[in-house]
Amino acid sequence: MAKTKVLERKPLTPMEKTFLPQILSGLKTTFGTMMQKDVTLQYPEERPNIPDNYRGVPTLVKDPNGREKCVSCQLCEFVCPPKAIRMTPGEIDAEADPERAHVEKAPKEFDINMLRCIYCGLCQEVCPEEAIFLQDVFSLSGYSRKEMINNKEKLYELGGTLPDQHGKWDKKKAAEQSGNAH
Amino acid sequence: MELLDAFLPYLLPIFYAVAMVSVFMGLCSYSVLAERKVCSWIQGRVGPNRTRLPLLGHIPILGNLLTGLGIFQPAADGLKFLFKEEIVPGHVNKFYYMLAPVLALAPALTTMVVLPFGRYVDADGITQPLVLANVDLGMLIILGISSLGVYGIVLAGWASNSKYPFLGGIRASAQMISYELAMGLALLPVFMWAATPGSDYGMSLFGAVQSQQTLWLFIWQPLSALIFLVALFAETNRLPFDMAESETDLVGGFHTEYGCFKFGLFFVAEYAHVIMGSALFVLLFLGGWNFLPGLADPWGESLIGSLLSIAWFTTKVFSMIFFFIWMRWTLPRFRYDQVMSLGWKILLPLAVGNLVFNTIIIVLYDTFTR
Numbered sequence: 001m002a003k004t005k006v007l008e009r010k011p012l013t014p015m016e017k018t019f020l021p022q023i024l025s026g027l028k029t030t031f032g033t034m035m036q037k038d039v040t041l042q043y044p045e046e047r048p049n050i051p052d053n054y055r056g057v058p059t060l061v062k063d064p065n066g067r068e069k070c071v072s073c074q075l076c077e078f079v080c081p082p083k084a085i086r087m088t089p090g091e092i093d094a095e096a097d098p099e100r101a102h103v104e105k106a107p108k109e110f111d112i113n114m115l116r117c118i119y120c121g122l123c124q125e126v127c128p129e130e131a132i133f134l135q136d137v138f139s140l141s142g143y144s145r146k147e148m149i150n151n152k153e154k155l156y157e158l159g160g161t162l163p164d165q166h167g168k169w170d171k172k173k174a175a176e177q178s179g180n181a182h
Numbered sequence: 183m184e185l186l187d188a189f190l191p192y193l194l195p196i197f198y199a200v201a202m203v204s205v206f207m208g209l210c211s212y213s214v215l216a217e218r219k220v221c222s223w224i225q226g227r228v229g230p231n232r233t234r235l236p237l238l239g240h241i242p243i244l245g246n247l248l249t250g251l252g253i254f255q256p257a258a259d260g261l262k263f264l265f266k267e268e269i270v271p272g273h274v275n276k277f278y279y280m281l282a283p284v285l286a287l288a289p290a291l292t293t294m295v296v297l298p299f300g301r302y303v304d305a306d307g308i309t310q311p312l313v314l315a316n317v318d319l320g321m322l323i324i325l326g327i328s329s330l331g332v333y334g335i336v337l338a339g340w341a342s343n344s345k346y347p348f349l350g351g352i353r354a355s356a357q358m359i360s361y362e363l364a365m366g367l368a369l370l371p372v373f374m375w376a377a378t379p380g381s382d383y384g385m386s387l388f389g390a391v392q393s394q395q396t397l398w399l400f401i402w403q404p405l406s407a408l409i410f411l412v413a414l415f416a417e418t419n420r421l422p423f424d425m426a427e428s429e430t431d432l433v434g435g436f437h438t439e440y441g442c443f444k445f446g447l448f449f450v451a452e453y454a455h456v457i458m459g460s461a462l463f464v465l466l467f468l469g470g471w472n473f474l475p476g477l478a479d480p481w482g483e484s485l486i487g488s489l490l491s492i493a494w495f496t497t498k499v500f501s502m503i504f505f506f507i508w509m510r511w512t513l514p515r516f517r518y519d520q521v522m523s524l525g526w527k528i529l530l531p532l533a534v535g536n537l538v539f540n541t542i543i544i545v546l547y548d549t550f551t552r
């Protein structure tokens with residue numbers, strides 16, 4: 001059992017019973033805080049510092065070459081607890097984009113319903129392609145329910161590019177070409 | 183021209199009264215601002231700093247400064263109260279419901295009639311007070327009328343026909359009765375010293391100020407000053423005694439059912455009482471417009487002298503208002519029974535004892551010096 005130490009309370013001195021010394025010291029404290037610097041952030045002009053691991057609005061990111069990273073594996077759609085993600089997988093047109101033909105798939109449509117999203121970050125955690133990230137956008141508003149559904153363009157616009165240097169699919173292609181796939 | 187001469191004695195007092203009411207109301211609205219600003223500074227915030235008037239607010243540096251200090255905020259607040267939808271709940275007694283805010287504000291504005299705020303020296307070289315009505319019974323009038331202010335609160339609580347305002351109203355009246363006694367008793371020694379037999383001032387506040395030329399009453403009557411100050415906090419319904427509107431347990435207290443300008447009137451009335459209370463305390467205990475203890479009146483006899491005395495008096499009043507606000511954001515609220523026991527069991531006996539003690543001293547003083 002944890003040891004407890006009983007603090008002895010001294011009886012109040014006659015002066016303390018009038019409460020006047022305590023009131024005076026209280027006044028001193030409040031005067032002290034009055035002299036201190038304000039902690040207010042003038043919000044719309046000043047923005048708060050967002051830490052790196054902040055979980056804001058989920059977004060889709062592109063790789064340094066500006067190419068889509070998502071391969072529409074649908075893991076995020078599956079894991080999302082409130083079913084905020086709805087996506088339609090699509091094929092990459094090999095003729096139009098021979099560079100990325102070997103990736104084979106990319107999302108045709110990708111909607112995240114921000115009225116459902118609970119910002120849990122599971123989509124980011126599950127994504128095998130590091131394509132979806134919860135970034136620093138924290139204020140989100142719209143006039144209608146429809147406006148609150150982020151479609152693919154919006155998600156990429158919010159997400160931007162991620163400066164990672166994996167080049168996973170480039171490496172895979174190079175390996176294939178040099179004859180030692182896998 | 184003759185007509186004007188005939189009417190001038192009647193017109194002039196009206197003009198003075200209107201001027202004084204306008205200044206007083208201006209002070210009230212700026213006390214609200216002061217409250218918000220001081221409160222936010224104490225809490226490490228900035229307070230209202232966005233309201234900007236079209237032209238004045240866009241003067242290069244000054245405009246930003248005034249906006250940052252929230253100087254234009256009272257105008258915005260007032261306009262907001264004016265243009266809000268006037269809601270009268272269905273369950274109230276309409277007539278008294280409408281009457282209550284007016285009744286709360288009117289006494290505070292009435293008492294300032296006898297409030298001296300400076301002095302001038304007339305043609306015969308006699309110092310006269312600057313006051314709307316220089317009556318001998320100044321203090322009695324103030325005590326009498328300012329306690330009428332509580333009727334507005336009680337009426338509001340009753341006419342609202344809902345339980346929280348009702349409780350607030352009851353508390354306000356009980357508190358007013360309890361502290362009025364101590365307040366009056368704390369004042370008696372002051373006037374016993376200030377209005378010695380044969381002095382021509384009587385119970386006028388001007389006499390109280392003039393009697394403090396060498397020594398402020400606050401210094402040699404500290405107990406009276408303390409009791410009066412505590413009772414003043416209670417009378418003005420300010421924290422730590424804001425039983426009537428204790429937001430934490432009574433929603434809004436007596437003004438729960440009030441909105442828009444009627445609420446605004448209550449709000450202004452509270453600050454009017456605060457200003458009146460501060461002015462009274464300054465007059466009675468802090469030497470009024472006397473410069474410093476020992477150095478009474480360095481202002482001189484000219485117009486400038488009068489203006490300086492007014493300025494010094496207002497400075498003191500502002501410091502007192504600041505003290506009121508500062509106190510409010512320092513202390514937590516008393517419990518209702520604590521308020522009652524403080525009033526009846528501590529302040530009242532203290533005030534009686536103080537009165538008896540001073541009487542004995544005066545008797546001894548009179549016996550041995552005559």
Ligand code: SF4
Pocket residue numbers: 058076079080081082083084085112116117118119120121122123124134
């Ligand atoms: S953060 Fe959570 S709720 Fe929001 S989209 Fe991702 S998985 Fe769904």
Ligand code: SF4
Pocket residue numbers: 069070071072073074075076077123126127128129130131132
């Ligand atoms: S975002 Fe990631 S998890 Fe979701 S479908 Fe695309 S690749 Fe799969």
